[in-house]
Amino acid sequence: MLDDGELEKLDRRKEIIEHPFGTMKRAGSTMLAYSMKRAIDILGTRRLIGATGAKV
Numbered sequence: 001m002l003d004d005g006e007l008e009k010l011d012r013r014k015e016i017i018e019h020p021f022g023t024m025k026r027a028g029s030t031m032l033a034y035s036m037k038r039a040i041d042i043l044g045t046r047r048l049i050g051a052t053g054a055k056v
Helices: 004-043 045-052
Strands: none
Touching: 004 045
């Protein structure tokens, strides 16, 4: 098992490592939202839904 000092190191390391990935996820979500809004503006919702093959 790990002692308290090792657990603290692992927790700190996890915080440092996860921060950039959380930022990338948020940036990816923002870009997806922008792209979807742009596609809706260009194609319209009906054409966009039709292009995805979704059945309404």
